[in-house]
Amino acid sequence: MNKVGIVGVGTTSFKARWLEKTYYELAYDAAKLALEDAGIDKKEVGGVVYGIYNEFFERQFMPDVYIHNYIGMGLKPSVRVATGGATGGAAVFVGWTWIASGLYDIVMVLGVEKATDNYNYTVGHPTPETLKAILFSGDMTFENPMGLTAAASYALPLIAHINKYGTPTEKQMAMVSIKNHKNAMNNPIAQSPKLLTVDDVLNSKMITYPFKFYDNCLYSEGASAIILASEKAAKALSDNPAWITGVGLSLDKAFAGERDDITVFTSSLYAGRDAYKMSGIKNPRKELDFAELHDAFTGAEILSYEAFNFCKPGDGGKLIEDGVVEMTGDLPVSPSGGLIGCGHAVGATGVMQTGEAALQVQGRAEKRQVKNARVGLVQSIGGPATAWTAAMIVERQDKIKGKVVKGSRAKAKAKVKAKAARRKR
Amino acid sequence: MIQDKAQWLEEASKKIKVPKELIEKAFKDELDGNPSIDAPLEIPDIMDITYKYTYGGISRFFREIRDNKQLYGTKCTKCGKVWLPPRINCNECYTPTQWVKLGSTAGIVTYTIVYYGTSVFFGKTPYVCAFVKVAGADTLIMQNIFMEDVKKARIGMKLTIQFKEHRNGDMGDFWFVPAQEEL
Known part of the structure; x- marks a missing residue:
């Protein structure tokens, strides 16, 4: 397989409502930003992978075909990915295969979503209609009529987990909310930068037990694009490309009642395992410098620490309590603010997170820069009860060459040697 | 500017199956304000389909x-x-x-x-x-x-x-x- 680099990143602001732009106008903005960042013309793009989740959000089936036209990519190869909340991450996964296979040298991955053109006239607000649009993704015969919501879909495994381990506690979940809202204060495109206290979160309105208002991410509108490049193209375009060294994609049983263990985010476990294996990561807790996780709900972030083997099952809550996942800790999670702080523009989210990981390892993340960020994990979750996970490992250019060290020199040397040996195989 | 507000509300209500009063409330600015020609224009719309679905x-x-x-x-x-x-x-x-x-x-x-x-x-x-x-x-x-x-x-x-x-x-x-x- 060929190496896959990231040479351009472009994301619009994530906002509650982009009244002044349609979905294809937002897509254009992200495409333009990413092309400019990569320093290339649209003519140089070999093909485009679109990440767009919900037809009822966009008020359009096959929205990708109109974007492809609108951004001037006519006659180039194109495919749309729709994997629920994991749409953005899965679109990156598909784009990655287009480069890794040697088929194209330059590929754009473009995610966009506009969720709040939905409008409920009874309450004078989009949310009940947006929820309804999402719920068409629940099995229409058996699960949609039961009033399953996106939040309930996450709460069902979470409550089983709490019943088994006693964690995460509501306070631990509140701490995740505080962290992600706070991280968003360093992100100029974020929708919900805020300083909150534990009491603010615990006293906010109950939405879906045990999630209070501040435990939830918000619907966002926005677009995000990244430019992927083959090794040859990446080196020609940039002195400092980021590299996607590992990918994983897993789809668990969508009828979650058939699963062996409902307390685990098993698709994250599997996608993570594949991504770690491909990039040679054996001890993620030590080897990862940061992660952009899919914190659709606070408790989901904590269960993801466990699924990605940052700690043992049941110990996820301790990582937030001990400050490990804070910006000041040794494994900061979601420096961007994540879905809770930056926002969840569904199809754009996983692309934005991958772009963020690239900015981090390139040292371009400005105020939210993690010191000496060399290796990051990106997670994108979607589908009923976290059925889908796409996972990506994004690494720094000189980490690949083995120039940058973290910790003792001997340890770093051993790591470089091990990596070289793996590559020989 | 909407020429005939009553007519517009009548048609909108029929189209999206929502009572006129609620539509009027949601479109207050467009109906009663004086938005500029370049201001974003929203429209009432619906996506609807019926089935005879087999189990x-x-x-x-x-x-x-x-x-x-x-x-x-x-x-x-x-x-x-x-x-x-x-x-x-x-x-x-x-x-x-x-x-x-x-x-x-x-x-x-x-x-x-x-x-x-x-x-x-x-x-x-x-x-x-x-x-x-x-x-x-x-x-x-x-x-x-x-x-x-x-x-x-x-x-x-x-x-x-x-x-x-x-x-x-x-x-x-x-x-x-x-x-x-x-x-």
Whole structure:
């Protein structure tokens, strides 16, 4: 397989409502930003992978075909990915295969979503209609009529987990909310930068037990694009490309009642395992410098620490309590603010997170820069009860060459040697 | 500017099936304000489609509920696993299943309480949404549990089935409530 680099990143602001732009106008903005960042013309793009989740959000089936036209990519190869909340991450996964296979040298991955053109006239607000649009993704015969919501879909495994381990506690979940809202204060495109206290979160309105208002991410509108490049193209375009060294994609049983263990985010476990294996990561807790996780709900972030083997099952809550996942800790999670702080523009989210990981390892993340960020994990979750996970490992250019060290020199040397040996195989 | 407001509201209401007063409230600025020619213009719209949907191979499941107030699952003829929701093929053995009668009791395996639902559930919140294991089934099925105090829901709670008086042949025809001993 060929190496896959990231040479351009472009994301619009994530906002509650982009009244002044349609979905294809937002897509254009992200495409333009990413092309400019990569320093290339649209003519140089070999093909485009679109990440767009919900037809009822966009008020359009096959929205990708109109974007492809609108951004001037006519006659180039194109495919749309729709994997629920994991749409953005899965679109990156598909784009990655287009480069890794040697088929194209330059590929754009473009995610966009506009969720709040939905409008409920009874309450004078989009949310009940947006929820309804999402719920068409629940099995229409058996699960949609039961009033399953996106939040309930996450709460069902979470409550089983709490019943088994006693964690995460509501306070631990509140701490995740505080962290992600706070991280968003360093992100100029974020929708919900805020300083909150534990009491603010615990006293906010109950939405879906045990999630209070501040435990939830918000619907966002926005677009995000990244430019992927083959090794040859990446080196020609940039002195400092980021590299996607590992990918994983897993789809668990969508009828979650058939699963062996409902307390685990098993698709994250599997996608993570594949991504770690491909990039040679054996001890993620030590080897990862940061992660952009899919914190659709606070408790989901904590269960993801466990699924990605940052700690043992049941110990996820301790990582937030001990400050490990804070910006000041040794494994900061979601420096961007994540879905809770930056926002969840569904199809754009996983692309934005991958772009963020690239900015981090390139040292371009400005105020939210993690010191000496060399290796990051990106997670994108979607589908009923976290059925889908796409996972990506994004690494720094000189980490690949083995120039940058973290910790003792001997340890770093051993790591470089091990990596070289793996590559020989 | 909208020329004839009454006419516009009439047509909008017919198009999106929403009362005129609510549309008028939502479009107050466009109707009564004086937005500039370049201001974003919103329109009332709807995506709507009707069906005559077939349940295919699991039709009997809904007929048994509708006509006989009886819950059925399907049993794999090879591995013996009992599926609920039913499926006419076992996805593990790639073998056909056969219909088996299930019990009228169940237990909560995991649950949540929904305080904020979709527009379809207006007036029904808070409600309990749970995965339950029905007596005789090997898989879990998603259910709403109807109970006075939703905060009393807990994992392991014993349940008993109830059927709607006028049944339509859909999942709304039956539900579970806490068993007598839980009250």
